[in-house]
Amino acid sequence: MTTIGIIANPASGKDIRRLVSHATVIDNNEKVNIIERIILGAQTFGVKKIYVMPDSFMMGYKVTEKLELSGELKVDIEILDMKIKASPKDTQTAAALLEEMQVGCIVVLGGDGTHRLVAKSINKVPLIGISTGTNNAYPKMLEGTVAGMAAAAAATNAIDYETYCERDKIIEVYKNGELVDISLMDAVVSDEIYIGAKAIWDLKTIQHIVVSSCHPASIGFSSILGANIKIDASDDFGASLKINSGDNHFLAPIAAGAIVEVTSEEIQKIELGETFYLEPDYKGMIALDGEREVGFEAGDRLGFKIVRNGPRHVVVERILESALENGFFQR
Numbered sequence: 538m539t540t541i542g543i544i545a546n547p548a549s550g551k552d553i554r555r556l557v558s559h560a561t562v563i564d565n566n567e568k569v570n571i572i573e574r575i576i577l578g579a580q581t582f583g584v585k586k587i588y589v590m591p592d593s594f595m596m597g598y599k600v601t602e603k604l605e606l607s608g609e610l611k612v613d614i615e616i617l618d619m620k621i622k623a624s625p626k627d628t629q630t631a632a633a634l635l636e637e638m639q640v641g642c643i644v645v646l647g648g649d650g651t652h653r654l655v656a657k658s659i660n661k662v663p664l665i666g667i668s669t670g671t672n673n674a675y676p677k678m679l680e681g682t683v684a685g686m687a688a689a690a691a692a693t694n695a696i697d698y699e700t701y702c703e704r705d706k707i708i709e710v711y712k713n714g715e716l717v718d719i720s721l722m723d724a725v726v727s728d729e730i731y732i733g734a735k736a737i738w739d740l741k742t743i744q745h746i747v748v749s750s751c752h753p754a755s756i757g758f759s760s761i762l763g764a765n766i767k768i769d770a771s772d773d774f775g776a777s778l779k780i781n782s783g784d785n786h787f788l789a790p791i792a793a794g795a796i797v798e799v800t801s802e803e804i805q806k807i808e809l810g811e812t813f814y815l816e817p818d819y820k821g822m823i824a825l826d827g828e829r830e831v832g833f834e835a836g837d838r839l840g841f842k843i844v845r846n847g848p849r850h851v852v853v854e855r856i857l858e859s860a861l862e863n864g865f866f867q868r
Contacts, residue, residue, distance in 0.1 A: 540586045541579055541584050541641055541643065542631070542635035543646075544644070544651075545572055545592065545596050545646040546645075546648075549646065549647040568646055569596050569603075571646060571669070572646070573604060574684075574685065575644050575688070576600065576610075576685060578681065579685035579692075580685075582686055584612060584685075584693070585612060585613065586613045588616075588617055588634075588640060590617055593621065601614045617631055617635075619634060625650075629654050629655075629658045630658075632658035635659070636662050639662065641663075641688070642663045642687075642851065643655070645664060645666050647666075649721060651670060652664075652721060652826075653720055653721050653825060656707060659848050663849050664848045665679070665684050665687055665853065666679075674751075674759045675826070686860075690857060690859075691856060696860055696865070697859075702849045702850060703850055704849050705721065705749075705848050706749040707719045707720065708724050709842040710825065711841070711842065712840075713838050718825055720749075720826045721826055721847060722750060723746060723747065723749075723759045723825075724825055725745070725747075725758050725823065726747075726821060727739075727743045727822055727824065727829075737829055740797055744781065744817070744819075746758055746762060746778050746780065748775050748776055750770050756793065757792070758827065761778065764787050764799070765778070765785070774806050775843040776807055777813050778804050781801075783800055783802030785801045786798065786799070809844065811842065811843070812840045813842075814839065816837070817833065817836075817837070819835050820832075
């Protein structure tokens with residue numbers, strides 16, 4: 538049976554950066570609308586069953602009810618059998634279940650932090666990310682209908698999806714030689730000592746930024762490097778930058794509508810498989826894809842290794858172009 542999974546984070550796009558920038562608000566009602574369009578796109582192109590992560594807003598149930606009432610639902614929808622904790626753990630649990638079930642594709646609604654949690658739990662199942670967060674360097678703004686079509690193209694094996702997926706880079710984060718966590722796009726070392734609201738936003742507290750990829754068209758903390766260098770997802774290297782010291786002065790969009798002047802030292806490239814080390818003389822936190830996760834003490838040895846061992850993401854335009862060539866749309 539052709540299946541896909543949908544993970545929609547009800548908490549994405551609700552962090553403190555909403556208060557200190559001008560970010561777009563995508564509320565849970567709009568996420569319900571996006572899920573509806575994913576389902577309609579997927580069922581039209583051959584998906585027979587769709588698994589949806591349960592959540593505190595009951596998005597999966599609301600979508601099922603709406604589509605049943607309108608008579609448009611033609612596919613079997615099943616809410617994953619898992620106990621929700623209304624915490625980030627739900628995303629990881631759902632992703633792990635979908636990986637174990639070997640669904641044909643997972644569509645994720647969330648920001649960088651949500652996709653990082655999914656990346657920690659999957660390795661084989663292809664991923665399509667839809668941006669519904671605050672600062673989104675990894676997931677892109679994508680129409681739900683198109684995401685559903687692309688997920689169907691991958692899940693039905695209508696084309697050779699191995700060719701139309703790319704393995705992502707990740708940043709492995711080590712503390713005193715022990716792997717403690719990962720990030721998809723950026724790891725930010727700050728001298729803040731409290732987790733607080735988790736989202737990091739005060740530029741003055743940041744000491745170092747490590748990125749796997751960056752681009753001048755991105756937003757968030759990876760854009761600080763993106764204002765100086767372009768590193769594509771396909772490039773076999775990343776980079777590190779020390780800020781708030783040095784002679785390099787430039788502007789960078791660190792949040793929606795928030796363009797700030799940054800002072801930095803010179804960028805250091807980090808080759809794939811190479812570990813970049815820091816030994817801070819201060820206590821602080823490491824934010825992973827925008828959220829403070831890892832605490833450290835003065836004198837701890839921090840390591841950041843960029844490896845191509847992340848999720849396998851579907852290149853939507855490429856997979857649908859191939860689908861076109863293979864008669865996917867013909868009836």
